Amino acid sequence: MRLPALSAALLLVCVAALLGLRTAGGHGSNDATGFVAPVAMDLPNYLRPAADPAFGTSIIRITKPGALGNGVVCGPKYCSHRYSSAQAWNADQTLLLLDNGCNGMCFLDGHTYEALFWRKRGGECEWHPRSAELMICVQDRAVSTWAPRTNHEDVLFTSPDYHDLQFGPSKGNPSRDGSRIAVRAVRKDGADVVFAFDLNQRSKFPDIDLSQVPGTASSCTISPLGTHILCFQNLLDGTEQRAIFTVDGTLSQRWTDHHRPGHGDLTIDADGSEVYVGISKSNPDKFQVIKRRLSDGKATSLTAYGQAEHASARAIAKGDWVFLSYGGDPDEVSANPGWAPYAREVIALRIDGSGAVRRIVQTRNPPSDYWSETHASPSPDGSQVIWSSNWGVPGGPVYEFVSRLDWSEYKNPKEVVSNDQP
Structure with a gap:
């Protein structure tokens, strides 16, 4: 059984956060308004939680090349959830599905991430x-x-x-x-x-x-x-x-207009309107994250120009938040203070226009190919986020990770406000 070890490791994550790690992703806020330089970190061991040294959030690597148990086998190049706008967890989060690079549809325990069974x-x-x-x-x-x-x-x-x-x-x-x-x-x-x-x-x-x-x-x-x-x-x-x-x-x-927006997801706005949230590739909001209303096409910009690649609204219990996967070159982003200050990060952004942001994790994921893209996707209640990374080795194995979030300190959307809006 890995559950006791998993619980103990999570306790160590929390202790580390209390000893001084920044905890914007897990519990509170660090500098949500500015660029945070990449912080080096060794690849976490399989099923052994670690703390992201940039934000203090837990990181749990849930895949490795080869057999995971109970007939579940990951390929040597990648093994991941399907896509950012696809829900990886079932409704009560007892099951987690991996279906890219696995030997079929591979089902893990939704909380311990132990391999359970697979289906063809x-x-x-x-x-x-x-x-x-x-x-x-x-x-x-x-x-x-x-x-x-x-x-x-x-x-x-x-x-x-x-x-x-x-x-x-x-x-x-x-x-x-x-x-x-x-x-x-x-x-x-x-x-x-x-x-x-x-x-x-x-x-x-x-x-x-x-x-x-x-x-x-x-x-x-x-x-x-x-x-x-x-x-x-x-x-x-x-x-x-x-x-x-x-x-x-x-x-x-x-x-x-071209791709305005794209790489996004559908959700419901605070006023009950259905909106598509994604990344625009056309003026006047090119390379900004925008929401666009299905009823009349009205577009509202939510971020400044930036390197966002994918948006996910799969946390349906947190429908006013969208989870964004940022790529980009940290050196380029840091040299452009007018840009959204995120590079190789997963963040959550409130879509009400307040600019409220949760900085979740640094992905340490330099660009390589489609299968290595981060494609972050949250669980239905927003307490977990699954994402992919080659962990600094372009062309190397792409691993799957889960970060866990505590929303207890985010009752007020003004607690974490970013200045990266246009």
């Missing part, structure tokens, strides 16, 4: 946000729910009128209550369509023909409230646009 299956599956034992899966001609522990599957929809069903692909999520998803499909007449599907009623909404908007749809997802479908459209000139439909098929918004 096709298609795309995402955790049900309320039913902890279930995943929602889309494959070939079927939509189903699937229980990984028991391997039981319940088919909710199948039809000879559609084939090549996809959950997104890659960037699909269910609605907040788990009742609806967006399904990409090829209709029997050859049309590329998307439709909303109600899992509770086991019924589909009308087809939305994607040829009505320019470009090729790369992915579609339902909105958090299940009222809209957001599709990503790639044009021949390299422009990446957005199309927003109501679930009955009405085209309500087209965002024709």
